[in-house]
Amino acid sequence: xxxxxxxxxxxxxxxxxxxxxxxxxxxxxxxxxxxxxxxxxxxxxxxxxxxxxxxxxxxxxxxxxxxxxxxxxxxxxxxxxxxxxxxxxxxxxxxxxxxxxxxxxxxxxxxxxxxxxxxxxxxxxxxxxxxxxxxxxxxxxxxxxxxxxxxxxxxxxxxxxxxxxxxxxxxxxxxxxxxxxxxxxxxxxxxxxxxxxxxxxxxxxxxxxxxxxxxxxxxxxxxxxxxxxxxxxxx
Amino acid sequence: xxxxxxxxxxxxxxxxxxxxxxxxxxxxxxxxxxxxxxxxxxxxxxxxxxxxxxxxxxxxxxxxxxxxxxxxxxxxxxxxxxxxxxxxxxxxxxxxxxxxxxxxxxxxxxxxxxxxxxxxxxxxxxxxxxxxxxxxxxxxxxxxxxxxxxxxxxxxxxxxxxxxxxxxxxxxxxxxxxxxxxxxxxxxxxxxxxxxxxxxxxxxxxxxxxxxxxxxxxxxxxxxxxxxxxxxxxx
DNA sequence: AACAGTTGCGAGCAGTGCTCACAGAATCGA
DNA sequence: TCGATTCTGTGAGCACTGCTCGCAACTGTT
Numbered sequence: 306x307x308x309x310x311x312x313x314x315x316x317x318x319x320x321x322x323x324x325x326x327x328x329x330x331x332x333x334x335x336x337x338x339x340x341x342x343x344x345x346x347x348x349x350x351x352x353x354x355x356x357x358x359x360x361x362x363x364x365x366x367x368x369x370x371x372x373x374x375x376x377x378x379x380x381x382x383x384x385x386x387x388x389x390x391x392x393x394x395x396x397x398x399x400x401x402x403x404x405x406x407x408x409x410x411x412x413x414x415x416x417x418x419x420x421x422x423x424x425x426x427x428x429x430x431x432x433x434x435x436x437x438x439x440x441x442x443x444x445x446x447x448x449x450x451x452x453x454x455x456x457x458x459x460x461x462x463x464x465x466x467x468x469x470x471x472x473x474x475x476x477x478x479x480x481x482x483x484x485x486x487x488x489x490x491x492x493x494x495x496x497x498x499x500x501x502x503x504x505x506x507x508x509x510x511x512x513x514x515x516x517x518x519x520x521x522x523x524x525x526x527x528x529x530x531x532x533x534x535x536x537x538x539x540x
Numbered sequence: 541x542x543x544x545x546x547x548x549x550x551x552x553x554x555x556x557x558x559x560x561x562x563x564x565x566x567x568x569x570x571x572x573x574x575x576x577x578x579x580x581x582x583x584x585x586x587x588x589x590x591x592x593x594x595x596x597x598x599x600x601x602x603x604x605x606x607x608x609x610x611x612x613x614x615x616x617x618x619x620x621x622x623x624x625x626x627x628x629x630x631x632x633x634x635x636x637x638x639x640x641x642x643x644x645x646x647x648x649x650x651x652x653x654x655x656x657x658x659x660x661x662x663x664x665x666x667x668x669x670x671x672x673x674x675x676x677x678x679x680x681x682x683x684x685x686x687x688x689x690x691x692x693x694x695x696x697x698x699x700x701x702x703x704x705x706x707x708x709x710x711x712x713x714x715x716x717x718x719x720x721x722x723x724x725x726x727x728x729x730x731x732x733x734x735x736x737x738x739x740x741x742x743x744x745x746x747x748x749x750x751x752x753x754x755x756x757x758x759x760x761x762x763x764x765x766x767x768x769x770x771x772x773x774x775x
Numbered sequence: 776a777a778c779a780g781t782t783g784c785g786a787g788c789a790g791t792g793c794t795c796a797c798a799g800a801a802t803c804g805a
Numbered sequence: 806t807c808g809a810t811t812c813t814g815t816g817a818g819c820a821c822t823g824c825t826c827g828c829a830a831c832t833g834t835t
Contacts, residue, residue: 342823343823354784458763462760466755500740501760504740506736
């Protein structure tokens with residue numbers, strides 16, 4: 306109970322865990338989810354098969370850890386982009402910047418984006434903190450929509466958000482932390498539409514669907530978000 | 541060389557091929573792509589392991605066939621929805637109807653949507669006719685944007701489409717078939733944005749990301765497409 | 776020095792995709 | 806009708822996967 310916060314044994318343990326995850330990440334980048342093979346990881350790290358199970362309960366546990374890491378990493382990237390903006394940035398410019406940050410992160414490491422937002426792994430069940438992570442990513446988008454005046458097109462969504470926030474305390478608290486009172490429903494609607502807009506462009510681009518076509522994700526994204534800003538009457 | 545268009549042998553062959561695909565589809569629905577196991581398919585169809593390779597060159601060949609089927613099926617659904625519309629349908633209503641048809645198809649069989657638009661299978665390379673299939677799905681969207689007047693937000697996309705169509709004859713021909721001359725660039729921009737809009741909502745919904753949240757895909761989709769119609773000045 | 780906890784290994788099980796050599800049946804040509 | 810060719814199916818086998826078990830060794834503490 307005295308002094309040392311981490312025994313040397315635990316230190317070593319964390320180190321090899323990190324090494325395992327690093328190799329797994331490389332395999333993921335090279336061949337997708339199914340290419341993450343415990344046996345090959347073990348061989349590469351200098352261990353032999355079953356020894357890996359001393360560090361991860363199962364292959365799914367490893368992947369879950371990678372998913373969690375990817376989420377927090379993406380949230381950090383978006384958060385950093387938000388913090389880098391001057392205080393007087395227009396909502397429209399803010400949306401553009403955040404969306405671009407999101408896309409840049411995803412395009413730089415497609416496999417990690419596919420890991421968190423792509424096809425769910427066959428049997429896997431999402432870790433409970435996934436919702437929190439998703440909220441952490443979308444949080445910086447919320448204030449951009451505060452004070453927005455939704456057009457007729459997106460007003461039904463805002464209406465739906467109102468009943469959602471009323472029923473889900475965690476969501477209401479999350480919205481309240483980013484947005485002045487009264488604007489929650491509109492901001493939530495904006496965030497959700499930003500989410501789908503992001504995924505629409507990034508998801509297709511990352512999956513390689515734009516390959517050989519004459520359009521790139523960047524202009525599509527800014528167009529999408531400019532249109533979204535228009536729909537919310539943002540300057 | 542006379543009469544019969546299909547020898548009894550070929551008939552039987554096509555029949556078992558269909559049976560194999562049917563079972564594969566069921567396995568896909570139950571456990572995702574990785575759950576499609578040739579061995580179990582063989583057992584279920586009453587054959588023994590290697591016999592399946594008389595009908596499909598490899599597991600990838602089977603999946604490719606399923607992908608092709610899903611694409612043509614989706615294209616047929618969208619096409620049918622387009623044909624069912626009265627001639628005087630407004631562009632906005634047309635967009636809504638087509639988007640809804642697309643989503644209905646996807647939500648009814650999520651696994652098949654994930655198969656065509658989800659995470660690419662590890663090593664697999666898309667069949668060359670995938671592009672044609674994607675165009676077949678999006679074709680009915682094109683005429684809705686003819687005569688549209690793109691706002692500043694989406695104008696850059698239209699500009700990009702112009703150079704794209706100029707460089708890709710197949711795309712130009714495809715656009716010309718659905719839209720009067722002169723409107724190609726705008727219509728292409730609309731179609732591509734419709735594509736990303738569709739995938740943004742449907743992809744997330746089908747992947748189960750909306751589970752436990754207070755919003756449903758239908759209102760999100762119509763909102764997205766209403767906003768898109770606004771961005772193109774459609775009535 | 777003795778004890779417990781941790782870490783690692785080898786063998787083994789069940790499952791996967793896939794290849795091979797071989798046997799039987801269906802089909803076609805003479 | 807007979808013979809040859811093609812097609813279809815089988816069992817054995819290879820290499821790989823995730824994962825479990827029992828046993829040995831090594832570490833840190835008492």
